[in-house]
Amino acid sequence: MSVVGAVLLGLGLGLAYVAQMVRWLRVLQREHYDPTSMRRFLARWSSPTVPRARRYEPARLKRPFSLSQAFVIALIVTIALRAYVALAIVAALYGLSCPWGLSLRGRSGPLTWTRRLRRVAIVATFIALVITAAGVATSAPFLGATIVVLLVPGLLDVTTRLLAPLEDRQARAFVAQAQRRLSVVHPLVVAITGSYGKTSTKNYLRQLLSSERAVVASPRSYNNRAGLSRAVNENLADGTQIFIAEMGTYGPGEIASLVSWCTPTVSVVTAIGPVHLERMKSLDVIDAAKFEITTPASDVVLNVDDPRLAAWVTRLESAGKRVWRAGSSDQARDVRVETLAARWRVTWANGDTAEMDAPVGVQPTNLACALGAALACGVEASVLERHLSEVAPAEHRLNVGQAPSGVEVIDDTFNANPASAEAAVRLLASRPVAGRRVVVTPGLVELGGEQYAENVRLASLVASVGAELVVVARTNALALRNGYGGPVQRFERREEAVAWVRSSLVAGDGVLYLNDLPDHYP
Numbered sequence: 001m002s003v004v005g006a007v008l009l010g011l012g013l014g015l016a017y018v019a020q021m022v023r024w025l026r027v028l029q030r031e032h033y034d035p036t037s038m039r040r041f042l043a044r045w046s047s048p049t050v051p052r053a054r055r056y057e058p059a060r061l062k063r064p065f066s067l068s069q070a071f072v073i074a075l076i077v078t079i080a081l082r083a084y085v086a087l088a089i090v091a092a093l094y095g096l097s098c099p100w101g102l103s104l105r106g107r108s109g110p111l112t113w114t115r116r117l118r119r120v121a122i123v124a125t126f127i128a129l130v131i132t133a134a135g136v137a138t139s140a141p142f143l144g145a146t147i148v149v150l151l152v153p154g155l156l157d158v159t160t161r162l163l164a165p166l167e168d169r170q171a172r173a174f175v176a177q178a179q180r181r182l183s184v185v186h187p188l189v190v191a192i193t194g195s196y197g198k199t200s201t202k203n204y205l206r207q208l209l210s211s212e213r214a215v216v217a218s219p220r221s222y223n224n225r226a227g228l229s230r231a232v233n234e235n236l237a238d239g240t241q242i243f244i245a246e247m248g249t250y251g252p253g254e255i256a257s258l259v260s261w262c263t264p265t266v267s268v269v270t271a272i273g274p275v276h277l278e279r280m281k282s283l284d285v286i287d288a289a290k291f292e293i294t295t296p297a298s299d300v301v302l303n304v305d306d307p308r309l310a311a312w313v314t315r316l317e318s319a320g321k322r323v324w325r326a327g328s329s330d331q332a333r334d335v336r337v338e339t340l341a342a343r344w345r346v347t348w349a350n351g352d353t354a355e356m357d358a359p360v361g362v363q364p365t366n367l368a369c370a371l372g373a374a375l376a377c378g379v380e381a382s383v384l385e386r387h388l389s390e391v392a393p394a395e396h397r398l399n400v401g402q403a404p405s406g407v408e409v410i411d412d413t414f415n416a417n418p419a420s421a422e423a424a425v426r427l428l429a430s431r432p433v434a435g436r437r438v439v440v441t442p443g444l445v446e447l448g449g450e451q452y453a454e455n456v457r458l459a460s461l462v463a464s465v466g467a468e469l470v471v472v473a474r475t476n477a478l479a480l481r482n483g484y485g486g487p488v489q490r491f492e493r494r495e496e497a498v499a500w501v502r503s504s505l506v507a508g509d510g511v512l513y514l515n516d517l518p519d520h521y522p
Contacts, residue, residue, distance in 0.1 A: 006141075009085070009088055009089065009092065009142060010142070010145070012089070012092035012093075012096075013088060013091065013092045013095070013142065013145040013146065013148075013149055014145075015092075015095075015096060016091065016092045016093075016094070016095025016096045016149045017095060017128065017145070017148055017149050017152065019095055019096050019104060020095045020149060020152035021121060021124070021125070021152055021156075022104050022111060023099070023102050023103075023104060024038065024152050024153050024156055025111060025117060025120065025121060025156065026106050026110070026111045026520060027041050027102075027520045028120070028156055028160065029111065029112065029114075029117055030106075030518055030520050031520075032224065032250070033116065033120075033160055033167075034250070035156075035157040035158075035160040035161050036157070038153040038154065038156055038157040039153070039157065040278075041153075041520065041521075042099075042153045044475070044521065044522050045099035045101070045102055045522050046099060074090045078090055084140035084142060084143055084146070085142065087142075087143075087146055088142035088143075088145070088146045091146040091149045091150055092149065094149070094150070095149040095150070095152075099522075101492070101522055102520065102522075103519065106518075106519055106520065107493075107494070107495070107519050108494075108516060108517075108518045108519045116167060119163060119166075120156065120159055120160060120163060123159050123162065123163060124152075124155050124156055124159040127155060127158075127159065128148040128155060131144045131145075131147060131148050132144040132145045132148055135147070171225055171226060171229070174226070174229040174230065174233065175225060175229045175261055177229070177233055178228070178229040178232035178233050178261065178262070179261040179262075181232050181233060181236050182232060182236070182243070182261075182262065182263075185236050185237075185238060185239075185240050185243075187216070187236070187240045187241055187242055187243040188241065188242050188243070188265050188266070188377060189242075189243050189245060189262060189263060189264045189265055189266075190205065190242060190243070190244045190245065190264060190265070190266045190267075190268065190373050190376075190377065191245045191247050191258075191259060191262065191264035191266070191267045191268070191293050191297070192205075192244065192245070192246050192247065192267075192268040192269075192270070192369075192373070193246070193247045193248065193249070193255060193267075193268070193269055193270070193290050193293045194268075194269055194270030194271045194272070194290065194303075195270075195271050195272055195273035195274070195275040195276075195286060195290070195417060196270065196271050196273060196275055196415070196417040196419055196420055197270035197271050197303070197363065197365070197366045197369070197419075197420075198223070198246050198247075198248070198268075198270050199220075199221060199246060199394055199397070199414075200362075200363060200366045200393065200394045200397055201268060201270050201366045201367075201369045201370050201373075202217055202218070202244050202246045203217070203394040204362070204366060204367055204370035204391050205217075205244055205268075205370040205373050205374060206244055207387070207390050207391050207392065208370055208371070208374050208379075208384055208387050208388075208390070208391065209242060209374055209377065209379065211387060211390075212379055212383060212387075213241045213242050213377070213379075214237075214239050214240050214241045214242070215240070215241065215242045215243075215244065216235050216236055216237065216240045216242075216243050216244070217243075217244040217245075217246075218231040218235075218243075218244065218245050218246050219231060219235065221246065221248070222246070223245075223246040223247050223248035224248060224254070224258075225254075225257065225258060228245055228246075228247070228258060228262060231245075232262070242377060243262075245258075245262050245264070247259070247262075247293060249276075249289045249290070249292075250276055250279050251279060251285075251289060252285065252288055252289045252292075253289075253292075254289070254292075255289060255290065255292040255293050256292040256295065259292065259293060259295060259296050259297075260296075263296045264293070264296060264297045265297060265298055265299065266297060266298075266299045266300075266301065266373055266376040266377060267293045267294050267296075267297035267299070267300050267301070268300075268301040268302075268369050268370075268372070268373050269290055269293065269294070269300070269301070269302055269303065269309055269312075270303050270365070270366060270369050271303055271306050271309070271365075271419065272286055272287050272290060272306055272308040272309060273286075273417055273418065273419060274286075274417075274418065274447050274448065274450045274454070275416075275417045275446065275447070276446050278445075278446045278447065278448040278451075279446070281448065283308070287308055291312065294312070294316060294321065297321065298321065298322060299321065299322045299323075299324060299376040300312075300316050300321050300322070300323050300324065301323075301324040301326055301369055301372035301373050301376060302316075302323060302324070302325060302326065302369075303326055303327050303365050303366075303368070303369050304325045304326065304327045304329065304331040304332055305327035305328055305329050305331070305332070305365050306327075310331060313325065322376070324372040324373075324375060324376055325372075326365070326368035326369045326371065326372035327365050327368050327369075328364045328365055328368065332347075332368060333349060334348075334349045334372055334375065335347070335348060335349070335368050335371045335372045335375065336368060337364040337365070337367050337368040337371070338364070339358060339364055340355075341358075342357065342358050343355050343356065343357060343358060344356050344357075344358045344359075344364060344367075346368075346371065346385070346388065348381045352381065354381075354385045354388065356388045356389060357389075359389075359391055359392060359393070360393075360398070360400050360427075361392075361393035361397065361398030361399055361400055361410075361427070362391055362392070362393055362398075363398075363420075363423060367391060370391075371384055394414075395414070396411050396412070396413045396414035396415075396516075397411075397412060397414050397415050397420075398410065398411075398412050398415070398420075398423070398424060398427060399411040399412075400427075400431070403502075405502070405505070405506065405507060406506065406507025406508065407501075407505045407506065407507065407508075407509050407510065407511060408431060408433055408509070408510040408511070409510075409511055409513070410424065410427060410428055410431075410510070410511070410512040410513065411513055412424040412512060412513060412514050412515070413513050413514075413515060413516035414516070415514070415515065416444055416445065416446075416515045417444065418444060418447075418454050418457070418458070421441075421444060421458050421514055421515070422458070422461060424512055424514050425439060425458070425461050425462055425465060425467070425512065425514070426461075426465070427512075428465070428467060428510060428512040429465035429466075429467070431510055433508065433509065433510035434508040435505075435506065435507075435508040435509040435510075436468060436505060436509040436510070437465070437466065437467040437468065437509070437510050437511075437512075438467060438468045438469075438470060438501060438505065438509070438510070438511045438512070439462045439467050439468070439469055439470065439511075439512045439514055440470040440472060440494075440497045440498070440501060440511060440512065440513050440514065441458070441469075441470070441471065441472065441480070441512075441513075441514040441515055442471070442472040442473045442475060442476060442494075442515060442516075442517035442521070443455040443458065443459075443471070443475065443476025443477075443479065443480050443515070443517075444458065444476070444515065445475060445476070445517065445521060451476070451479070452478075452479045453479075455476045455479035455480050455483060456479050456480075456482055456483035457483065458480070458483065459479070459480040459481070459482070459483030459484040459485075460483045460484070460485070462484060463483075463484050463485055463486065467512075468488075468489070469484045469488045469489070470488065470489040470490075470491065470497050470500065470501070471488050471489065471490050471491070472491050472492075472493070472494050472497050472517065473492060473493075473517055473521060473522060474492070474522055475517065475521050475522055477490065493519075494516060494517075
């Protein structure tokens with residue numbers, strides 16, 4: 001190979017490495033630096049079939065022959081022939097263009113060059129340079145660089161694991177700072193968790209209490225160790241009386257760690273469901289992980305409409321906790337929120353009631369949990385009744401509005417669980433829409449073996465209410481199509497689906513945007 005050719009090939013491999021790093025660093029960041037996400041998402045983007053969802057899916061569906069598959073075949077052929085220059089050329093082209101569809105610039109999750117991300121990128125690149133240099137000394141000088149380009153996801157997996165002790169040490173420093181801040185301000189801490197409903201419940205509680213107490217709530221979905229410590233360090237002002245902390249988990253021990261330093265007096269659990277089932281494997285594991293939030297609390301608010309949470313009551317009371325039963329059923333003895341046509345009735349423990357216009361997009365069980373938490377904080381029911389009309393849905397969660405075209409739009413892009421999805425579809429069905437009803441969705445993810453069945457059920461519900469279905473991306477396309485049982489509109493990207501809605505719907509129609517699948521999913 002000529003010198004010019006060697007330089008061009010080296011430059012191509014370098015650019016391919018950069019392209020691969022940008023793509024996979026974004027996936028790693030979106031998946032909260034979970035090293036196993038590299039393997040899972042590489043399989044999602046590279047598999048020639050849609051994975052079978054255990055017993056639910058009758059057969060595997062072949063995907064159309066893709067550019068990624070063509071490159072894989074070319075790589076296998078060049079390796080078999082030991083044509084290392086050809087292998088390097090194919091690897092460079094693969095690195096620049098694949099996985100096909102995983103963009104360099106993310107729409108829903110652009111790369112944010114945090115200190116942690118920069119550290120991962122630098123260490124991974126150092127390892128890549130060592131491997132590349134080792135290859136230069138062989139009879140196939142581009143072999144090391146070729147391997148690096150093809151194995152970027154594995155390289156990031158290893159790098160993230162190597163840096164984990166350092167990241168943990170730094171995180172502990174931020175936690176210690178947050179713990180000191182909490183001890184100085186000394187607010188009453190309300191901790192909220194649940195498979196779903198925790199963000200909405202947090203916002204409802206903040207709205208109910210803000211006129212009566214000095215309240216700070218953790219922003220957006222800052223519900224892990226890094227986010228919660230940052231929320232305390234940056235937002236907990238002097239004089240704060242109540243701090244509302246949303247707490248999430250991907251596995252056992254995470255919430256136990258959070259409550260060890262952000263210790264709640266009041267804990268709230270909104271639901272136990274199959275969210276993050278892909279990681280936690282079973283509802284029993286989710287149940288145990290969520291139960292950790294109750295350990296330090298003296299008062300626990302439970303959505304007893306959920307059978308799993310109702311089963312906690314005796315166990316918690318035996319441990320000396322004050323349990324506040326909230327929900328919409330008769331079991332909700334402390335605060336019950338019932339739907340009566342266009343009105344809601346709130347019933348307190350003493351039998352007193354209050355009625356209000358049903359706020360569009362507010363879930364009654366989440367409101368009941370927020371009211372129960374407010375009672376546990378010492379706010380009287382009569383005071384809370386004055387603020388019921390101030391409760392409004394959280395941003396991008398069942399927000400109802402109207403486009404300039406006159407089309408009614410329900411924005412539920414931040415909800416991604418079976419219960420909220422069903423509620424959103426039923427809300428669309430209940431709206432006074434004279435014309436067409438359309439649901440735009442990529443379906444639901446992170447449901448493990450339940451994912452296929454849950455998406456079939458979702459699409460069946462859409463069909464049963466007479467709405468049209470628009471499917472975005474291919475992750476759940478098979479399940480949604482099979483569940484709907486009729487023709488569906490298909491788009492690879494949400495922007496294309498939105499453009500179709502704007503060109504197809506007119507005043508008097510309604511559209512529900514249900515979940516906004518992050519674009520690191522295929």
